[in-house]
Amino acid sequence: MVDPLAYVIIAASLGYAGWGLVAVVRNQNPREWFVIGAAVIELLLLVQGVVAVVMMAVGDGPGETALFVSYLIFALLLLPMTLFWALAEKSRWGTSVLVFGTLVLAALVVRLQEIWEGVPGV
Amino acid sequence: MNGPVAGAGSSGPGRLLVAVYAVFAVGATSRAAYQISTKFEVAPAAYLLSALAAVVYVVATIALARPGATPRRVALGAISLEMAGVLVVGSLTAFDAVDFPADTVWSDYGRGYLFIPLVLPVVGLAWLRRRAKVSSG
Numbered sequence: 353m354v355d356p357l358a359y360v361i362i363a364a365s366l367g368y369a370g371w372g373l374v375a376v377v378r379n380q381n382p383r384e385w386f387v388i389g390a391a392v393i394e395l396l397l398l399v400q401g402v403v404a405v406v407m408m409a410v411g412d413g414p415g416e417t418a419l420f421v422s423y424l425i426f427a428l429l430l431l432p433m434t435l436f437w438a439l440a441e442k443s444r445w446g447t448s449v450l451v452f453g454t455l456v457l458a459a460l461v462v463r464l465q466e467i468w469e470g471v472p473g474v
Numbered sequence: 475m476n477g478p479v480a481g482a483g484s485s486g487p488g489r490l491l492v493a494v495y496a497v498f499a500v501g502a503t504s505r506a507a508y509q510i511s512t513k514f515e516v517a518p519a520a521y522l523l524s525a526l527a528a529v530v531y532v533v534a535t536i537a538l539a540r541p542g543a544t545p546r547r548v549a550l551g552a553i554s555l556e557m558a559g560v561l562v563v564g565s566l567t568a569f570d571a572v573d574f575p576a577d578t579v580w581s582d583y584g585r586g587y588l589f590i591p592l593v594l595p596v597v598g599l600a601w602l603r604r605r606a607k608v609s610s611g
Contacts, residue, residue: 418512422504434493441489449493456497 353468354403358461361396365458368393372451375444382438382446390450393457394431400461401428404468414468423467427460484539491601494594495535502528502579523563524578530556534598550602557595560584564592 368389375386401424407413414420434453438446484492506524514521530552537549564583566572577586584591 419508422508426500426504430497433496437489437493437496441485443486443489445486445489448490452490452493452497 353407353465354400355465357396357400357403358465361393361400362458362461364393364396365454365461369451369454369458372447372454375447376451379444380447381442381444382450386447386450387435387439390431390435390454393454394428397428397431397457397461404464415470416467420464420467423460423464427457427464430457430460488538488601488605491597492535492539494590495531495538495598498579498591498594499528499531499535502531505579520578523559523580527556527559527579530559538598538601546602546605549598553595553598553602556591557599560591560595 368386371389372386375383404413404420404424408417408420430453434449438449438453440446441449502524506521506528509517509521509524534549534552534556537545537552539545560580560583563578563580567581568583579587579591583589
């Protein structure tokens with residue numbers, strides 16, 4: 353894990369969730385800009401994922417590799433599935449799915465950092 | 475804005491509800507799988523309870539997402555079980571009646587998950603009631 357990048361992803365996810373919440377309050381559908389925004393976050397996450405996998409390959413990974421990898425896969429699949437589910441609903445409720453999805457993503461990245469650093473839990 | 479389609483499970487607010495249930499289904503399933511496969515002997519009861527919670531969330535997610543009367547009844551059963559689970563397990567753990575060596579999603583009324591496990595069945599049941607009213611008239 354690269355901490356600065358993880359913080360950028362967390363901040364971007366929370367920012368996206370806030371942006372989406374404004375759209376929900378203003379009764380807006382999930383629009384094209386939300387897809388682009390989600391793609392940017394996904395790209396950052398993908399970079400983080402590749403870096404983490406490389407670090408694990410050279411033996412600098414977390415103690416619980418299987419746990420970390422399963423969280424990473426969940427995190428990487430989350431936004432594509434969220435978009436798929438959100439875009440079919442042309443109402444504010446579609447947008448609200450995006451808000452929820454990015455809040456979950458932020459929590460997942462925090463959890464990924466904890467697992468990487470060996471904080472006990474689960 | 476489109477109104478909810480009669481009998482449809484996943485339109486309008488149901489869209490968000492199914493998304494929340496889906497995340498809990500995936501989360502609870504992978505958590506239970508991890509606990510049971512790596513350290514089952516540490517706390518068999520708690521981990522079996524995790525597995526039960528996972529099944530309840532998976533069934534509720536699928537049933538909520540599907541339109542029609544039968545999925546509605548299945549969802550009602552699953553969410554009622556979920557409600558009972560979070561109340562019983564939440565009470566037992568919150569008042570230390572049983573000392574679980576490991577947390578489950580429902581321990582302390584789902585405090586580890588921002589109390590969403592406690593709120594979710596209430597919202598789920600309210601949504602099913604509303605769907606029943608919409609489809610019957």
